[in-house]
Amino acid sequence: MSLLERLFSIPPVRKAIWRLWYPFLTRRLRGEEVLFLNYAFETDPPVGLQLDLEDEPNRACIQLYHHVATQIDLRGKDVLEVSCGHGGGASWLTRRLRPASYTGLDLNPTGIAFCQQRHRVPGLTFVQGDAQQVPFPDNSLDAVINVEASHCYPNFSGFLAEVARVLKSGGHFLYADFRFRDGLDEWETAIASAPLQIVQTRDIRDEVLRGMECNATRSEALICQRLPKFLHALGRDFAGLPGSRVYEALKARELSYHSWCFRKG
Numbered sequence: 001m002s003l004l005e006r007l008f009s010i011p012p013v014r015k016a017i018w019r020l021w022y023p024f025l026t027r028r029l030r031g032e033e034v035l036f037l038n039y040a041f042e043t044d045p046p047v048g049l050q051l052d053l054e055d056e057p058n059r060a061c062i063q064l065y066h067h068v069a070t071q072i073d074l075r076g077k078d079v080l081e082v083s084c085g086h087g088g089g090a091s092w093l094t095r096r097l098r099p100a101s102y103t104g105l106d107l108n109p110t111g112i113a114f115c116q117q118r119h120r121v122p123g124l125t126f127v128q129g130d131a132q133q134v135p136f137p138d139n140s141l142d143a144v145i146n147v148e149a150s151h152c153y154p155n156f157s158g159f160l161a162e163v164a165r166v167l168k169s170g171g172h173f174l175y176a177d178f179r180f181r182d183g184l185d186e187w188e189t190a191i192a193s194a195p196l197q198i199v200q201t202r203d204i205r206d207e208v209l210r211g212m213e214c215n216a217t218r219s220e221a222l223i224c225q226r227l228p229k230f231l232h233a234l235g236r237d238f239a240g241l242p243g244s245r246v247y248e249a250l251k252a253r254e255l256s257y258h259s260w261c262f263r264k265g
């Protein structure tokens with residue numbers, strides 16, 4: 001295990017690193033219209049969603065949100081997205097699926113300021129906050145969405161307890177993320193003991209690998225233009241570029257990527 005990996009395995013250190021990394025990234029990407037920070041999703045044959053021209057550059061990342069969020073009908077619902085990143089998913093889902101309200105929450109204050117300025121959509125608001133202490137009352141939401149972010153949290157079981165607390169009875173948790181093999185047991189144990197029922201789950205490794213490939217050219221250009229040279233390898237991992245450690249680990253099944261729909265009983 002490298003020093004960085006050893007540091008990452010300590011939950012408060014992991015949280016501190018992500019707390020620094022994402023605002024740094026938002027600042028570095030300023031002016032580039034990077035609205036999504038996920039590995040993306042594509043099927044074979046392609047999903048083929050009907051998109052507006054402005055959304056087309058983000059097709060594969062939108063498709064991951066579409067896959068996760070359309071597990072239930074969100075029309076007219078009160079929805080919270082925990083870890084909305086740069087808000088592209090929040091904006092697209094609000095425009096497309098017409099929830100009554102949609103709140104995007106993220107730990108990154110620079111990202112939230114970007115979202116508030118960039119995504120002006122009726123019914124959509126953004127708030128800075130922590131997944132471990134969600135600023136919503138008990139039993140207040142119809143759905144919580146969480147896309148490719150829970151690997152950053154220091155206490156995943158605590159996050160699931162927060163999701164269960166804020167959901168109304170009968171509400172849904174729509175979720176997708178990855179784990180390396182050494183984190184799988186802890187992930188599965190937390191999910192099995194969560195105060196939520198599993199409605200469905202799916203291994204989406206193949207779709208995420210295709211998604212990574214769709215975005216490779218754009219991500220490589222961004223890394224070269226926007227990151228200092230000593231961060232290029234890390235940036236390629238972060239973007240899941242073919243040949244990167246993360247892409248190869250997913251291909252070799254040393255990394256798992258799944259989606260879920262949970263229901264609060």
Ligand SMILES: C[S@@+](CC[C@H](N)C(=O)[O-])C[C@H]1O[C@@H](n2cnc3c(N)ncnc32)[C@H](O)[C@@H]1O
Nearest residue numbers: 022036037038083084085107108130131149152
């Ligand atoms: C890989 S990005 C995914 C962003 C977005 N869901 C997307 O798909 O574009 C992970 C996000 O998790 C956020 N994050 C990390 N730790 C968090 C925490 N404790 N509470 C809330 N958000 C957090 C980061 O700031 C970042 O925006």
